[in-house]
Amino acid sequence: xxxxxxEVARRSGVSMATVSRALNGRPDVSDVTRSRIEEVxxxxxxxxxxxxRALVRRRSDMVGLIWETAYIGSKGRQPFLQDLxxxxxxxxxxxxYHLMLLSPQTAANGVNAFVQAAMQHGLDGVVLMGVNExxxxxxxxxxxxxxCVGLDLQVTGPRASYVTSNNVTGAEAAIHHLVALGHERxxxxxxxxxxxxxxxxxxxYRNAMAEAGLDIPEGYEQEGDFFIESGHESMQALLALxxxxxxxxxxxxxxxxxxxQAIADAGLTVPGDISVVGYDDxxxxxxxxxxxxTISQDYLAIGQAAVRLLTQIMxxxxxxxxxxxxxxxxxxxxxTGPVRPAT
Amino acid sequence: xxxxxxEVARRSGVSMATVSRALNGRPDVSDVTRSRIEEVxxxxxxxxxxxxRALVRRRSDMVGLIWETAYIGSKGRQPFLQDLxxxxxxxxxxxxYHLMLLSPQTAANGVNAFVQAAMQHGLDGVVLMGVNExxxxxxxxxxxxxxCVGLDLQVTGPRASYVTSNNVTGAEAAIHHLVALGHERxxxxxxxxxxxxxxxxxxxYRNAMAEAGLDIPEGYEQEGDFFIESGHESMQALLALxxxxxxxxxxxxxxxxxxxQAIADAGLTVPGDISVVGYDDxxxxxxxxxxxxTISQDYLAIGQAAVRLLTQIMxxxxxxxxxxxxxxxxxxxxxTGPVRPAT
DNA sequence: CGTACTACCGTGATCGGTGACGGTCACGCA
DNA sequence: TGCGTGACCGTCACCGATCACGGTAGTACG
Numbered sequence: 001x002x003x004x005x006x007e008v009a010r011r012s013g014v015s016m017a018t019v020s021r022a023l024n025g026r027p028d029v030s031d032v033t034r035s036r037i038e039e040v041x042x043x044x045x046x047x048x049x050x051x052x053r054a055l056v057r058r059r060s061d062m063v064g065l066i067w068e069t070a071y072i073g074s075k076g077r078q079p080f081l082q083d084l085x086x087x088x089x090x091x092x093x094x095x096x097y098h099l100m101l102l103s104p105q106t107a108a109n110g111v112n113a114f115v116q117a118a119m120q121h122g123l124d125g126v127v128l129m130g131v132n133e134x135x136x137x138x139x140x141x142x143x144x145x146x147x148c149v150g151l152d153l154q155v156t157g158p159r160a161s162y163v164t165s166n167n168v169t170g171a172e173a174a175i176h177h178l179v180a181l182g183h184e185r186x187x188x189x190x191x192x193x194x195x196x197x198x199x200x201x202x203x204x205y206r207n208a209m210a211e212a213g214l215d216i217p218e219g220y221e222q223e224g225d226f227f228i229e230s231g232h233e234s235m236q237a238l239l240a241l242x243x244x245x246x247x248x249x250x251x252x253x254x255x256x257x258x259x260x261q262a263i264a265d266a267g268l269t270v271p272g273d274i275s276v277v278g279y280d281d282x283x284x285x286x287x288x289x290x291x292x293x294t295i296s297q298d299y300l301a302i303g304q305a306a307v308r309l310l311t312q313i314m315x316x317x318x319x320x321x322x323x324x325x326x327x328x329x330x331x332x333x334x335x336t337g338p339v340r341p342a343t
Numbered sequence: 344x345x346x347x348x349x350e351v352a353r354r355s356g357v358s359m360a361t362v363s364r365a366l367n368g369r370p371d372v373s374d375v376t377r378s379r380i381e382e383v384x385x386x387x388x389x390x391x392x393x394x395x396r397a398l399v400r401r402r403s404d405m406v407g408l409i410w411e412t413a414y415i416g417s418k419g420r421q422p423f424l425q426d427l428x429x430x431x432x433x434x435x436x437x438x439x440y441h442l443m444l445l446s447p448q449t450a451a452n453g454v455n456a457f458v459q460a461a462m463q464h465g466l467d468g469v470v471l472m473g474v475n476e477x478x479x480x481x482x483x484x485x486x487x488x489x490x491c492v493g494l495d496l497q498v499t500g501p502r503a504s505y506v507t508s509n510n511v512t513g514a515e516a517a518i519h520h521l522v523a524l525g526h527e528r529x530x531x532x533x534x535x536x537x538x539x540x541x542x543x544x545x546x547x548y549r550n551a552m553a554e555a556g557l558d559i560p561e562g563y564e565q566e567g568d569f570f571i572e573s574g575h576e577s578m579q580a581l582l583a584l585x586x587x588x589x590x591x592x593x594x595x596x597x598x599x600x601x602x603x604q605a606i607a608d609a610g611l612t613v614p615g616d617i618s619v620v621g622y623d624d625x626x627x628x629x630x631x632x633x634x635x636x637t638i639s640q641d642y643l644a645i646g647q648a649a650v651r652l653l654t655q656i657m658x659x660x661x662x663x664x665x666x667x668x669x670x671x672x673x674x675x676x677x678x679t680g681p682v683r684p685a686t
Numbered sequence: 687c688g689t690a691c692t693a694c695c696g697t698g699a700t701c702g703g704t705g706a707c708g709g710t711c712a713c714g715c716a
Numbered sequence: 717t718g719c720g721t722g723a724c725c726g727t728c729a730c731c732g733a734t735c736a737c738g739g740t741a742g743t744a745c746g
Contacts, residue, residue, distance in 0.1 A: 002462065002702095004701095004702055004703080005702065005703060005704095006702080006703095014725075014726085015725065015726045015727080016702090016703075016704090016726090017704075017705080017725075017726065017727080017728095018724085018725055018726075020703070020704060020705085021704095021705095021724095021725085024704090027723095028723065028724055028725080029723095029724070029725080030723080030724060030725090033724080033725085047459055047462055047463050048463065048702080048703070049398070049463065049465065049701085049702050049703065050463045050464045050465075050703095051394040051395075051397045051398045051403065051464070051465060051701090051702080051703090052394075052398055052701070052702035052703040052704085052731085053702080053703055053704075054394045054703095054731095055392070055394045055395055055398060055701095055702085055703075055704090055731045055732065055733090056702090056703055056704045056705080056730070056731045056732095057703085057704065057705095057731090058731075060394065062443075065444070067432075081425070082424070082425040089410075089444060089446060090446075092446075093446040098443060098444070098445075098460065098464070099443065099444040100405075100441060100442065100443050100444070101408070101432060101441070101442040101443070101444055102441075103432060103433075103435075103436040116390055117441065119345065119390055120390050120391065120392065120393045121393045121394070121441070122392065122393075122394060228630060254630075257630055261632060264632065283627070284626070284627055284630060287571060287600055287627060287631070288630070288631070289604060289607065345732095347731095347732055347733080348732065348733060348734095349732080349733095357695075357696085358695065358696045358697080359696090359732090359733075359734090360695075360696065360697080360734075360735080361694085361695055361696075363733070363734060363735085364694095364695085364734095364735095367734085370693095371693065371694060371695080372694070372695080373693080373694060373695090376694080376695085391732080391733070392731085392732050392733065393733095394731085394732080394733090395701085395731070395732035395733035395734085396732080396733055396734075397701095397733090398700095398701045398702065398703090398731095398732080398733075398734090399700070399701045399732090399733055399734045399735080400701090400733085400734065400735095401701075
């Protein structure tokens with residue numbers, strides 16, 4: 001029993017087309033007619049049916065979101081994905097686009113669900129986060145030519161691009177901070193290497209170490225997988241070295257927390273014996289004791305950048321999309337301190 | 344350039360209606376025709392346009408999700424909402440319904456965005472989580488007669504119901520656990536009282552205390568607001584009492600963590616001096632040291648129950664919806680221990 | 687052989703909008 | 717007066733599907 005445009009047209013004594021024009025803010029409607037129509041529409045509580053609208057306009061004003069909370073497998077949760085989602089949602093709320101949540105499952109008929117859902121619902125664009133960018137499904141989506149934006153994952157194509165924080169400079173900032181505190185024996189725990197965030201953060205670590213004239217002893221680069229256990233294990237390995245580090249840069253907060261626990265388990269203190277820096281500034285970072293020094297990504301800014309980028313790609317047919325790289329920001333908390341004086 | 348049903352019809356030498364029938368599994372199509380059509384559809388990669396479909400069928404196969412990460416205001420994040428979202432998403436993935444994310448902002452024309460989006464997109468149902476159930480917007484949505492299900496928030500109406508964990512028995516289990524460890528001076532920190540979860544957990548606390556024959560001294564019931572600072576402050580208030588408790592039940596993990604920090608700040612240990620139990624089993628609970636004993640909600644089960652409930656309401660025009668109450672489960676970690684022997 | 691019934695399929699209306707196109711009318715100007 | 721112009725609005729053909737209805741052919745049955 002919803003009121004439709006025909007009803008509005010009848011009650012205001014004009015044709016459906018005029019109602020459509022008036023309500024869509026098109027110019028060729030007289031002011032008095034327009035306001036009469038608006039009045040009637042308000043009274044009747046009329047709002048346009050989006051399916052019908054989308055059908056004829058060939059655009060849905062909807063974007064899809066592929067949102068996975070765990071990388072391949074599901075060993076645990078990546079809490080920063082919630083922040084990313086919130087950032088995106090807030091940024092999107094201003095644009096008039098709606099958001100549809102897509103699950104990365106394959107549909108029954110074999111065609112991948114990503115592409116299928118995007119097609120079936122006529123999604124104007126898709127945002128990806130938390131999925132592996134090398135998944136065939138993702139590649140199929142990209143190459144389908146639909147506008148895509150990756151958040152913290154590197155997708156590229158004629159109508160695809162990504163937003164990420166600058167993992168290289170972020171990592172460099174972390175190391176600079178430690179160097180400024182007098183640390184020279186600085187190790188790192190990386191994420192799993194196929195992921196661009198892990199690679200770039202490692203690169204930043206190496207850059208900054210070289211720049212500071214510090215060398216990286218054998219075993220100072222431990223590869224983890226972004227989950228807490230790997231931080232714990234990697235830290236244990238570092239502690240077992242002949243020359244254990246006085247500071248550790250973990251390429252993810254969860255791993256940093258695991259490392260802090262390993263340090264505590266070994267009877268050492270943070271930052272008294274070893275300083276720890278993380279990356280991401282997840283909620284946990286502020287809660288954990290001692291508070292974790294980390295590199296913060298501004299999720300709101302990332303969300304806004306993603307929305308801006310996506311709308312550009314969607315609006316400009318042949319807009320050459322530029323990846324957006326936002327700077328990370330060092331948040332100093334209690335997990336880092338001056339190097340312990342040599343005994 | 345998408346292939347439509349007309350194209351499929353032409354290539355398989357039948358009418359559009361027959362294609363529609365065949366692909367929707369309707370009976371009155373001969374087997375040979377059906378398989379020929381399916382063959383053609385597969386070759387062409389045809390999938391039905393959902394907008395057109397929804398338009399004529401008067402159902403969108405889409406449900407809306409109102410998902411707020413912070414209760415009124417935005418003092419912080421409630422991390423268990425991510426888990427709820429994941430649970431819901433997984434449960435929904437099996438049903439063929441898609442999920443649309445709704446933002447609780449008011450639209451320009453004054454009609455509330457909840458109702459408006461639900462109407463405009465013809466959503467078949469709505470799931471609510473993380474919002475205050477007393478918001479006028481929410482009430483408007485409920486009374487619009489659209490099928491609604493609340494997750495961990497109590498909405499009721501002819502076509503609305505909710506799923507929640509049994510906060511009363513969960514809280515009772517927490518207290519039983521503490522009593523079994525020999526505690527007698529047990530305090531509680533509640534969430535903000537308008538929220539049903541806070542009210543019920545307090546009720547469970549009182550029940551179990553009475554059942555155990557323990558009385559609740561003045562000041563043993565502190566009201567917090569589900570955020571970490573309130574846990575911290577409430578714990579300080581409890582420590583300042585003449586007869587401070589030996590155990591604290593916090594009606595939310597974030598508050599429990601705040602309480603643990605306040606205990607540590609006071610130079611006391613958990614659980615040596617004071618045992619702490621939380622509620623929700625958020626990620627933090629496992630990471631924090633000592634690990635937090637807490638009541639776990641099975642988010643997957645909640646998601647499944649919500650989906651089942653919603654589909655029932657949507658399918659049965661006059662189905663009297665029953666609220667689903669799932670049991671919580673006690674997870675014992677390191678934050679609780681036997682009561683300290685009297686000195 | 688005529689009729690009834692079943693199985694299968696096509697026709698045309700419809701869902702609720704939008705947009706191209708064309709028509710009317712008042713006005714300005716030669 | 718005649719004509720061009722622009723502002724405003726209605727008509728009609730879609731968008732891509734579904735569905736009610738009707739038609740046809742083949743079979744069974746009296």
